[in-house]
Amino acid sequence: MPGTASALRIDERAMGAGTTVRFVLLLTLLLVSSGSMMQVVARGYHGGYGYGCLLAAGGDPSQGTDRAVSARIIAYHDAYWACVERYEPAAPWWLPLLGLVLVAAVAVALFRCLPHWKIRRRRLVPLDAIDHDGEIGRRMAEFAAVAGLARVPRIVVDLTAVTTDAVVFGSDRRPIVCLHGGLIARRTADPGGFRARAMHEFAHIRNRDLTITYATIVVWRVFVVLVLLPYVAWYLTAIPTSARSPFWPGETAFTTRGLLLPVCMILLVYLARSDVLRSREIHADLAAQRWGADLRSLAFTAPVPATGRLRRALGSFAELWRMHPRWTLRRDAVTDSATLFGVQGLPMFLTGAAAPLIDVQVADYLPLVASGTWMGRLSALLVAGLVTGVAGIALWRAVIHAVLTGRRAPSGVRAGLWLGAGGVAGELVLNRMTVLRWWPDHPVVPALVLFAGVAFAWWTAQCADLWVRAWPGRTIRPAMLLGLAAAWLSLFAWFVWWQSEGALLASTGTIDPAGMSRMLQDLYGASPQDHPAVQSAIGAVWPLLTSLDTPLALSAVMALWAVPLLAWTFRPITAPPLWTLGSLTGPGRWEAPAMGAPPRRVLAVVLLGIPASWAAVAAVMAYMHTWQPPAADRGGFYALVYQAWVLVALVAAAGAAAAVASVLASRHRLLVALVTAEVVALGGLAGRFVLAATDGCFQPLNTLATRCHWLPDPAWTLVQSIMGYVLVLAAAAAGIAAGMTAAIAAGIAAGIAAGIVSVPGKLRSRTRSAVRALRTNPRPNGGLAARRAATAVLCAAAVTVPLVAAAQQESPGSATLSQVRQVVGLDDAAVSTEIRQLQVKAWWAHGGWDLRERYRADVVRLSKSLNDAAQARRGSVDPAIFGPLCTHMGDIARDAGRYFEAPDRETQAFWQTFITQAGNGGRNCRKSLGDENGDLFITSMKELIEAGKALEAVTARMPR
Numbered sequence: 001m002p003g004t005a006s007a008l009r010i011d012e013r014a015m016g017a018g019t020t021v022r023f024v025l026l027l028t029l030l031l032v033s034s035g036s037m038m039q040v041v042a043r044g045y046h047g048g049y050g051y052g053c054l055l056a057a058g059g060d061p062s063q064g065t066d067r068a069v070s071a072r073i074i075a076y077h078d079a080y081w082a083c084v085e086r087y088e089p090a091a092p093w094w095l096p097l098l099g100l101v102l103v104a105a106v107a108v109a110l111f112r113c114l115p116h117w118k119i120r121r122r123r124l125v126p127l128d129a130i131d132h133d134g135e136i137g138r139r140m141a142e143f144a145a146v147a148g149l150a151r152v153p154r155i156v157v158d159l160t161a162v163t164t165d166a167v168v169f170g171s172d173r174r175p176i177v178c179l180h181g182g183l184i185a186r187r188t189a190d191p192g193g194f195r196a197r198a199m200h201e202f203a204h205i206r207n208r209d210l211t212i213t214y215a216t217i218v219v220w221r222v223f224v225v226l227v228l229l230p231y232v233a234w235y236l237t238a239i240p241t242s243a244r245s246p247f248w249p250g251e252t253a254f255t256t257r258g259l260l261l262p263v264c265m266i267l268l269v270y271l272a273r274s275d276v277l278r279s280r281e282i283h284a285d286l287a288a289q290r291w292g293a294d295l296r297s298l299a300f301t302a303p304v305p306a307t308g309r310l311r312r313a314l315g316s317f318a319e320l321w322r323m324h325p326r327w328t329l330r331r332d333a334v335t336d337s338a339t340l341f342g343v344q345g346l347p348m349f350l351t352g353a354a355a356p357l358i359d360v361q362v363a364d365y366l367p368l369v370a371s372g373t374w375m376g377r378l379s380a381l382l383v384a385g386l387v388t389g390v391a392g393i394a395l396w397r398a399v400i401h402a403v404l405t406g407r408r409a410p411s412g413v414r415a416g417l418w419l420g421a422g423g424v425a426g427e428l429v430l431n432r433m434t435v436l437r438w439w440p441d442h443p444v445v446p447a448l449v450l451f452a453g454v455a456f457a458w459w460t461a462q463c464a465d466l467w468v469r470a471w472p473g474r475t476i477r478p479a480m481l482l483g484l485a486a487a488w489l490s491l492f493a494w495f496v497w498w499q500s501e502g503a504l505l506a507s508t509g510t511i512d513p514a515g516m517s518r519m520l521q522d523l524y525g526a527s528p529q530d531h532p533a534v535q536s537a538i539g540a541v542w543p544l545l546t547s548l549d550t551p552l553a554l555s556a557v558m559a560l561w562a563v564p565l566l567a568w569t570f571r572p573i574t575a576p577p578l579w580t581l582g583s584l585t586g587p588g589r590w591e592a593p594a595m596g597a598p599p600r601r602v603l604a605v606v607l608l609g610i611p612a613s614w615a616a617v618a619a620v621m622a623y624m625h626t627w628q629p630p631a632a633d634r635g636g637f638y639a640l641v642y643q644a645w646v647l648v649a650l651v652a653a654a655g656a657a658a659a660v661a662s663v664l665a666s667r668h669r670l671l672v673a674l675v676t677a678e679v680v681a682l683g684g685l686a687g688r689f690v691l692a693a694t695d696g697c698f699q700p701l702n703t704l705a706t707r708c709h710w711l712p713d714p715a716w717t718l719v720q721s722i723m724g725y726v727l728v729l730a731a732a733a734a735g736i737a738a739g740m741t742a743a744i745a746a747g748i749a750a751g752i753a754a755g756i757v758s759v760p761g762k763l764r765s766r767t768r769s770a771v772r773a774l775r776t777n778p779r780p781n782g783g784l785a786a787r788r789a790a791t792a793v794l795c796a797a798a799v800t801v802p803l804v805a806a807a808q809q810e811s812p813g814s815a816t817l818s819q820v821r822q823v824v825g826l827d828d829a830a831v832s833t834e835i836r837q838l839q840v841k842a843w844w845a846h847g848g849w850d851l852r853e854r855y856r857a858d859v860v861r862l863s864k865s866l867n868d869a870a871q872a873r874r875g876s877v878d879p880a881i882f883g884p885l886c887t888h889m890g891d892i893a894r895d896a897g898r899y900f901e902a903p904d905r906e907t908q909a910f911w912q913t914f915i916t917q918a919g920n921g922g923r924n925c926r927k928s929l930g931d932e933n934g935d936l937f938i939t940s941m942k943e944l945i946e947a948g949k950a951l952e953a954v955t956a957r958m959p960r
Helices: 019-046 052-056 070-075 077-087 094-121 135-147 181-185 191-206 210-243 248-290 309-319 327-335 345-365 374-405 413-429 444-470 477-508 513-524 532-545 551-567 599-626 637-664 669-693 712-754 761-776 784-808 817-824 833-872 879-898 905-931 934-956
Strands: 154-158 166-170 175-180
Touching: 019 094, 019 210, 019 248, 019 345, 019 374, 052 077, 052 833, 070 077, 077 833, 094 166, 094 175, 094 210, 135 154, 135 191, 154 181, 166 191, 166 210, 175 181, 175 191, 181 191, 191 248, 210 248, 248 327, 248 345, 248 413, 345 374, 345 413, 345 477, 374 413, 374 444, 374 477, 413 444, 444 477, 444 551, 444 669, 477 551, 532 637, 551 669, 551 712, 551 784, 599 637, 599 669, 637 669, 637 712, 669 712, 669 784, 712 784, 833 879, 833 905, 833 934, 879 905, 879 934, 905 934
Parallel strands: 154 175
Antiparallel strands: 166 175
């Protein structure tokens, strides 16, 4: 709609401003941080922090690398946390909760007392005390009626203030308007300014700005006094002690981030609060103007424009800290609504930074909020909802404004970069990605946080753009809620994955590709010579694919392409939709927005892509046939490689189809690519099922079967095992393809604009004609019923896939310690003599000595029972006496096997002997009593004695 963009204006009331959600985000951050920081202080004074269990596990905190720490915790997960629970317990759960209740109680009390304190401190007087004739009161009552207030708020006057200003405070239920003495004095000389000031403050009351604003301010002040200052004080007192520790070199980064956290909290909260307050000031201005106030009469003076790049930069930086927007911004917002609907980088960055701060600190405060638990998922759901509420609403507002006023809709990429950059910054301030390091060993993994922000914002912006051009209803809220719900679900799935696998990969740096190859050899029976390149490739990507096939991840992927697909089932809009009535003002002429890529283009690519995916699977089967082993050996590693190549073929076919579709799309490249990739992937999986069920019927394609049979059950098992990976990776491939296509298109457009790339005149003419045709007939009406039927089928498939995955998902079995050691690359790194001694000492003090004492006590009881039996001259032992003893000694051997391996190799050799002999002795003893086998009983006694000797050898090596 060129030429009319500046003439049309959208009423800011047509959509929510989104500032309330941003205040909720701040309040959540403050409350969660209160609990987390109080937990840190409580654990510090309670003695909950220590390296005893970590040293006992063989970790070396002084190395400053997470491999020396996290790898041990992963390998000895159960033993480590059992040790922590017994020897390094956290503070009682109710202690930080009591502090959090105290913060909330003080905040509520301060919130209620704040209005009275302001009135008393500033010596404000009631309006009736100076308004003897009631003239001012009548005018205020008139203004309140125009503003639509149910009653006139309480009016007070600050006689000492000479400025022509006013302010409102209190709560939404009990607002108090304070008029400055200068404003009262000039009300007759400047009645327009008096009215504008009063209406502006009444607009804050009407917009219900007071309670949430002052609640945030109050909670922030209480947080600083009761939480932030004690936290910093504890950290500062703990640093000198830590500096004298041998572990100080390794924990420098950890401690520095602990002190950096409150600084970042101060900056984040202050900047975010100031930004929200500036937005609410502008909305109050617009409400006052709508009620007839002349904002030009306000006693504002526009600042002199800064000259020079440095002064302009300093001015922009200073603007970030102001709670009131500059006059030029307020003036522009009155004349052009674009100021209100633009997506700014700062709120996106602050939102991205707040997300990990909330997520991590909830887990620190509540031990039950761990990855994989329902409480952990509830935390991820909360964080995803807050981010979607802030960033998603801002993007929808910007897109709606751009589409309806004929401006260029934001792509969301820039906003996503700010959002992702904030997420990376928040993660680096915390210790989830970098425990004892300044930067993670695998920068590619934290870069996923940046890409996640871009993908979220890009998809949200394009989904909003598509639905705004399609939705004909009375209100845009149903379409907006549908799009935000899909974005929320996808972000929820991302946070669940990042809480566990993603952050673990970024923090530990412990995944060893060679170790993964060895584990594959153990699990699937491959030899080191069997396709070593394939083994290395599978071992390298396996950790990244963990948990990608969960029902939650599949639900998110299905929503990302099904929700946009629904928008293409509506008829083209030829008249202003009902939801725009009353929202558009100005002399401009509304024009129907173009829909962009019609579904028939997607259909053509899909119809070619599905057979291509079948051909790719057939090519894989033919290739696997070339090195087909005997029928008895076609499971294990051969089947794994077969499935891996099928996975690659299906994802490659879906990605190629997505790339072609995004090239053909005139707009909404990401959405078109997603729909194409997922439909081709579903069709490819169907073809995979047919080919697998008929395996053996066609000589070049027989891979696993030896004869021609129709085998649907094994075929479905093969399809189901890779279905989740295919669909999730197809979505990722579609995003990459769309991103590359968009980048190339943007580069070509920039080259054309700069004159670097030339376009033939005939091509330019045809392009203009196509654009005009697209505007006049954005989407043909023909085939609407067919499109709706096809969409219904595809949406049914999108709903069915996660349900099938949930119904057939099996809980993974626990890996053995040797397998975990291979995967994480757990090895005995060189440590200093001092650290080795500390490790041995901790190993003995945090469980080794207790196991020794338990075994000694059983040996004493066993010896006494043997002596009693010998003195009684019985021919056999009493099972009632010896049975429980043998069982208990076997249990000690089992507990010793679950405990940490000894940090010293020679000590571990004796310890392993003790475990083996005690375990065998306990089993043989019980068996001998049941079988009444005297020889076996004597053998078991010898084994238990040898176990005792090995245990004494361990004791002799322990430091005194």
